[in-house]
Amino acid sequence: MSASGQKRALWGLADIVVIALALVPVLWIVSLSLKTPATLTDGAFFPNHPSFSNYRGIFHTTLFTRSFLNSIGIAVITTVVAVILAAMAAYAVARLDFRGKRLLVGASLVVAIFPLISLVSPIFKLWLKLHLYDTWPGLILPYLTFSLPLAIYTLSAFFREIPWELEQAAQIDGATPFQAFVRVIAPLAAPGVFTTAILVFIFAWNEFLFAISLTSTDAARTVPAALAFFTGSSQFEQPTGSIAAAAVVVTIPIVLLVLAFQRRIVAGLTAGAVKG
Amino acid sequence: MAEITLKGVTKRYADGTVAVRGFTLDIADGEFMIFVGPSGCGKSTALRMIAGLEDISEGELRIGGEVVNDKPPRERDIAMVFQNYALYPHMTVRENMAFPLRLAKLDRAEIDRRVMEAAKILDLTEHLDRKPANLSGGQRQRVAMGRAIVRQPKAFLMDEPLSNLDAQLRIAMRTEVSRLQRGLQTTMVYVTHDQVEAMTLGDRVTVMRKGLIQQVDTPANLYARPVNLFVAGFIGSPAMNFSPVDWDGGRLHTVFGDIDPPPSLAERLKGAAPKLITGIRPEHFEEAELLEDTAGGVTFKANVDLVESLGSEVYVYFTVGASEKAAELDEVADRTGLDELPHAATEQMVARLNPDTKARRGEVLSLWFDPARMHLFDAETGRSLTS
Numbered sequence: 132m133s134a135s136g137q138k139r140a141l142w143g144l145a146d147i148v149v150i151a152l153a154l155v156p157v158l159w160i161v162s163l164s165l166k167t168p169a170t171l172t173d174g175a176f177f178p179n180h181p182s183f184s185n186y187r188g189i190f191h192t193t194l195f196t197r198s199f200l201n202s203i204g205i206a207v208i209t210t211v212v213a214v215i216l217a218a219m220a221a222y223a224v225a226r227l228d229f230r231g232k233r234l235l236v237g238a239s240l241v242v243a244i245f246p247l248i249s250l251v252s253p254i255f256k257l258w259l260k261l262h263l264y265d266t267w268p269g270l271i272l273p274y275l276t277f278s279l280p281l282a283i284y285t286l287s288a289f290f291r292e293i294p295w296e297l298e299q300a301a302q303i304d305g306a307t308p309f310q311a312f313v314r315v316i317a318p319l320a321a322p323g324v325f326t327t328a329i330l331v332f333i334f335a336w337n338e339f340l341f342a343i344s345l346t347s348t349d350a351a352r353t354v355p356a357a358l359a360f361f362t363g364s365s366q367f368e369q370p371t372g373s374i375a376a377a378a379v380v381v382t383i384p385i386v387l388l389v390l391a392f393q394r395r396i397v398a399g400l401t402a403g404a405v406k407g
Numbered sequence: 408m409a410e411i412t413l414k415g416v417t418k419r420y421a422d423g424t425v426a427v428r429g430f431t432l433d434i435a436d437g438e439f440m441i442f443v444g445p446s447g448c449g450k451s452t453a454l455r456m457i458a459g460l461e462d463i464s465e466g467e468l469r470i471g472g473e474v475v476n477d478k479p480p481r482e483r484d485i486a487m488v489f490q491n492y493a494l495y496p497h498m499t500v501r502e503n504m505a506f507p508l509r510l511a512k513l514d515r516a517e518i519d520r521r522v523m524e525a526a527k528i529l530d531l532t533e534h535l536d537r538k539p540a541n542l543s544g545g546q547r548q549r550v551a552m553g554r555a556i557v558r559q560p561k562a563f564l565m566d567e568p569l570s571n572l573d574a575q576l577r578i579a580m581r582t583e584v585s586r587l588q589r590g591l592q593t594t595m596v597y598v599t600h601d602q603v604e605a606m607t608l609g610d611r612v613t614v615m616r617k618g619l620i621q622q623v624d625t626p627a628n629l630y631a632r633p634v635n636l637f638v639a640g641f642i643g644s645p646a647m648n649f650s651p652v653d654w655d656g657g658r659l660h661t662v663f664g665d666i667d668p669p670p671s672l673a674e675r676l677k678g679a680a681p682k683l684i685t686g687i688r689p690e691h692f693e694e695a696e697l698l699e700d701t702a703g704g705v706t707f708k709a710n711v712d713l714v715e716s717l718g719s720e721v722y723v724y725f726t727v728g729a730s731e732k733a734a735e736l737d738e739v740a741d742r743t744g745l746d747e748l749p750h751a752a753t754e755q756m757v758a759r760l761n762p763d764t765k766a767r768r769g770e771v772l773s774l775w776f777d778p779a780r781m782h783l784f785d786a787e788t789g790r791s792l793t794s
Binding site for chain 1: 458459460479480481485486487489491493495496497506507510511554558
């Protein structure tokens with residue numbers, strides 16, 4: 132075997148290990164979700180009698196359907212608001228030299244590394260007073276707080292990549308600053324915007340700590356929190372199958388989202404703007 | 408179409424540095440004006456103030472008679488070509504060129520007509536549906552020009568538009584720009600650091616140094632009558648040869664020997680400072696042996712360092728006389744800005760001779776020049792006494 136063949140084999144092996152580590156737990160959940168309560172503990176990787184009863188079951192409980200809607204609503208609103216705010220902030224950070232810019236960027240980083248758990252009880256008390264407890268805004272607000280720093284950081288890196296001259300050219304060509312942003316800068320920053328949107332969406336979608344602490348009913352409870360409240364069809368039965376099925380279902384939107392925007396995330400859109 | 412008038416225009420940054428100081432200039436309607444100077448001289452800043460991309464700290468800028476100091480770029484009706492083209496990468500060539508027209512809300516048919524016309528002039532018709540990333544440097548450059556001309560603006564501003572092209576393409580595009588401007592008859596302000604571009608393109612040239620205008624004149628006049636050492640050293644390639652001179656009121660003591668000032672200079676030398684600098688263009692040296700009559704000129708011995716043959720002409724690099732003069736020249740160069748032009752401020756001189764010269768490296772050659780052709784500058788101020 133040649134040296135390069137050996138190298139390739141080694142890389143192949145490494146790839147397989149990584150993929151196995153990432154995918155086996157997911158496949159195990161899929162497998163569990165397809166098992167009936169009787170075969171749940173048989174240890175077989177491939178279910179002997181695959182059945183969709185768990186899936187039918189969860190969509191018949193309002194616990195799941197309602198929390199699924201909550202999750203979608205809260206995650207989508209968080210993403211849209213975060214991306215719009217972050218785009219404006221990041222644009223300012225990348226383009227303008229204003230007083231306190233370093234402070235702003237530094238402060239937003241501090242927020243990003245702040246341990247969430249230490250904020251749960253103060254926010255809980257505050258929300259009770261403000262009547263935000265167990266509401267959508269009650270979750271969207273903290274999600275925004277914790278996703279904005281990352282969003283601003285990622286987006287400003289993308290904005291910095293876009294040559295200044297493009298904007299000046301647009302202004303000379305007769306565009307207002309707003310037109311220049313919308314027709315030239317925003318389209319070029321699209322990969323960055325989509326990347327950021329996906330990151331924020333995944334964060335809001337998967338978040339568990341606030342979701343479990345700041346909700347009490349299905350008025351605002353999201354899927355990760357709701358999973359903990361699943362019960363079997365009788366009190367003697369483990370809800371493992373239903374939880375697995377719900378876990379699979381909640382993964383689907385993320386997978387779809389990433390697949391849909393994968394092409395847009397590909398960088399290199401700015402190639403050809405300036406000499407190169 | 409419009410004239411551009413700058414009156415005492417100054418650019419001062421927040422940290423106190425002044426990029427352009429008291430810039431006063433009238434650019435006529437339809438004129439091709441060049442701003443030239445070494446990097447950092449403020450030429451680009453001056454252009455960007457005309458464009459509206461930089462605020463004007465002081466002074467007044469008029470385009471077409473109207474004061475536009477506080478107008479944003481889009482209301483000035485000017486088009487600009489950037490050094491790195493600044494094409495919109497997400498748009499095709501057609502969309503790039505149509506962009507200013509669509510912002511101006513022209514109707515579709517008119518936009519199409521103008522884009523096609525510009526594409527034809529610039530030979531871009533077959534590339535209209537390609538993205539900038541798939542174009543060569545020269546093609547991108549032409550798209551940038553196209554985006555400027557479809558507008559039919561009052562004036563074109565060009566910020567070193569050719570400096571990213573390779574040498575051959577640059578010469579080709581240079582003629583193109585010249586042809587374009589003559590065809591359109593639109594006022595054009597063109598910034599370059601390349602004095603050859605400045606000399607070949609412009610109706611008039613503004614030479615700048617450290618934010619100050621040094622001289623505004625036609626290329627021929629700049630070459631023949633530079634007002635100071637800086638302009639003399641900047642314009643011309645190879646550069647003018649400088650050497651220190653002592654003036655005692657009667658004779659000029661030069662490195663080439665003592666010279667009686669030619670009658671044409673006598674008047675101007677009255678009351679001149681004792682320390683002067685001479686400047687002689689390389690083509691004003693002649694090989695003494697090949698001349699029939701050396702009377703009325705100065706003949707001197709040159710130590711030839713290097714002979715460069717270009718076929719049609721030969722550059723002979725040589726040194727003359729004492730080296731203590733070099734230190735003196737260095738000092739003057741420091742003061743007058745010649746040191747910003749590394750090729751000009753050397754004690755080594757160069758003569759442009761016919762290809763039949765007998766000059767050989769390492770040998771001594773007799774050279775001759777006519778003192779009437781000599782430029783003289785005040786060593787203190789750098790100002791020319793001869794123009």
